[in-house]
């Protein structure tokens with residue numbers, strides 16, 4: 477599935493719609509260059525889970541947990557990870573197969589540690605189509 481947006485509110489709204497149907501145990505990956513809209517997307521996604529806390533990128537930790545919503549939301553940013561071992565130290569599998577929804581930013585860096593069943597989301601710009609244009613590709617991985 478490919479969605480095209482032309483302003484941040486559209487990206488936010490699409491992410492919100494997507495997570496409104498999310499179920500415990502689902503895993504989403506989120507990939508895209510700096511400034512493409514991953515944080516905008518994640519905030520919309522959290523809103524769709526009815527998370528009331530302010531959602532930001534987990535800068536000092538690998539994972540940020542939000543428990544105010546309909547189901548727990550586990551937001552990973554693995555950009556600074558040195559080795560996948562670090563993931564297992566924080567109990568990665570417990571999150572993946574737990575009672576919440578996982579969103580993993582920069583998942584391409586930990587490809588070998590990802591579960592087979594997941595939804596991959598890629599956000600890209602295309603400057604020929606305008607500065608605020610974004611192409612969001614959603615693909616079921618099995």
Ligand code: ADP
Nearest residue numbers: 482483484487510511512513514515516608610
């Ligand atoms: P990232 O987390 O990927 O580094 P951010 O979400 O922090 O990126 O920033 C995306 C920036 O792009 C924001 O300033 C946002 O307002 C802007 N933007 C412009 N058009 C869009 C769009 N269609 N979708 C998402 N963000 C957009």
Ligand code: MG
Nearest residue numbers: 514515516533
């Ligand atoms: Mg960000």
